[in-house]
Amino acid sequence: MRSLRTIGRAAGALVAVAATSAGALPTPVAAPAPVPVVAAGPVPVVAAAPVPVVAAALVPVVAEAPAPVAPTVTLDRAEARPGGRVLVRLAGWPAGTVVIEVCGAGPAGCAVDSSVQTHLAGTGLGGAALTAAVPPGGCPCQVRVTTLDRRLTAAAPLALTGDPGARPAPAAEHRATVPPVVTAVAVERDPGWWSRLGGPARHTLVVRLRNDGTAPAAVTMSVTVGRGDDPSGFVPPPAVPDLAVGEERAVRVPVSLPALAFGTWTVEGRVVTAGVAAPFRASVESRPWGPTALLGVAVVVLLAVELLRRRPRTAPIRPAEGSGGAGPSVG
Structure with a gap:
């Protein structure tokens, strides 16, 4: 029995020596856990948000130009008799000459014979007196103002009263082309x-x-x-x-x-x-002299008051003591 135990121990020792000389087997290493991939959905949204803001900041802000003032036409009366005088006032027009005439509404013609022309300064203000006349085709009528180049036109309504059978204005005759x-x-x-x-x-x-x-x-x-x-x-x-x-x-x-x-x-x-x-x-x-005269009078009055205020006052003279009473008696 002892020999068997001895043989067993020797065999075990030989196995241990063989294992030592061959090298120990490597201990298996656990693979690292896979890293979860996070979806990148929100990323482009967050990154793209400031882009339009920056782009808008780089765009220069251009101030809007004020809208041009539209030309206007006003009349001193809303109705007139044919042959009557109407005062036309203009505002907001460019510098230059305009034509003022009584025209029928729509495509009807205008009373060319009674039309007037006036020259407007750079202020755009002006006016002229217009003789009311029934245009060809009759009314409803309006006073129409037009620049010579026909680019701007404005009108104001005008009712022509009086003789309902008034004939349209006659055709224009030969007129001068230069002013007097x-x-x-x-x-x-x-x-x-x-x-x-x-x-x-x-x-x-x-x-x-x-x-x-x-x-x-x-x-x-x-x-x-x-x-x-x-x-x-x-x-x-x-x-x-x-x-x-x-x-x-x-x-x-x-x-x-x-x-x-x-x-x-x-x-x-x-x-x-x-x-x-x-x-x-x-x-x-x-040169109105009224305000100047009033100012001069006011200055004279102030000087007189100042002189009177600075004038020294004299004390009243009192009689000396003993100088009064009855005179010396005569014996």
Whole structure:
């Protein structure tokens, strides 16, 4: 038995030695757990969000230009009789000449014979007196204003009353194509005392015209008043009848100045015929002496009060003691 145990131990030792010399088997290593892949769905959304913001920040902001003011036409009355006078006021128009005429609504024609032309300054303000006439085709009617190039048009309704059988305006006859000659321009001062005291002044512009052409001249006038070289104050234009060939006429236009108007005032205007303008200019001095006189009186009164206040006061003279009573007695 001992020999068997000895043989068994020896066999076990040999097996151990063989295992040691051959090297121990490697211990199996557990594979790393697979890393879960996270879906990248939200990533492009988060990354793309600021892109349009940055792009919008890089785009320059362009300020919108103010919308142009549309031209307007206003009348001093809503209805008129054929042959009556209508004052047309204009605003918001470009500088240049415009045609004013009574037209029928829609495609109906216009009363060309009674149409007028007026030249507008850079302020876009102006006006003219128009003679109401029934256009070809009758009414409903309107006062239509159009630039010479027909690019801008505006209108205001006008009811023509009176004779319902009024005939349409006759066809236009031969007219002058150049304005009359402006032979003289002057301003007649307001003769009243109120303007000299500083109140509103009503002067009169006198323009002398002469028609040197070979045809009657239809004339319209535009007048402005104000300070400086470019007056912009609107003056109601006068109604100027046609000038016959060789006729000379003085046109008088009332020009009003406000109260306390000091200095030099410029009156500027144009005489227009067939779209051709003849300019004219005049000036008037406004020196009301009323405010100056009142100021001078106020200064004199203040000086007098100041002198009286500074004048030294003298004490009253009292009689000396013993000087009064009865005189020496005579024995």
